[in-house]
Amino acid sequence: DIESLRDYCLAKKEVEEGMPFGDSTLVFKVKGKIFLLASLEKPVLQFNVKCDPEKAIEWREQYAAVQPGYHMNKKLWNTIIVDGGIPVKMVKGMIDDSYQLVVKSLPKKLQQGLL
Secondary structure (H helix, E strand, O other), X not given: OHHHHHHHHHOOOOEEEXXXXXXXXXXXXXXXXXXXXXXXXXXXXXXXXXXXXXHHHHHHHHOOOEEXXXXXXXXXXXXXXXXXXXXXXXXXXXXXXXXXXHHHHOOXXXXXXXX
């Protein structure tokens, strides 16, 4: 559910949440950079995460609940539909990967203490 997702994201270092795109999308950022966007309007929880391009394709092939990122760069983002088709541990791993990819893209000075 959205509360579990929110708690998991906010437990990461330097994470902020906001709604810069309106009331229907909850956004999580690390040091000002987005690593997860969650839709609040869908009947089933859905969120977008940043991915390594090869993993993005691999996950789409492995799970029907992983789609190319909705309204995002399809090469770098996936939409995850939390319908029970993906193990919770895997979903958390996808969130962790997104967070780490964004942290690694930050200037070295901002990365300190985050990895």
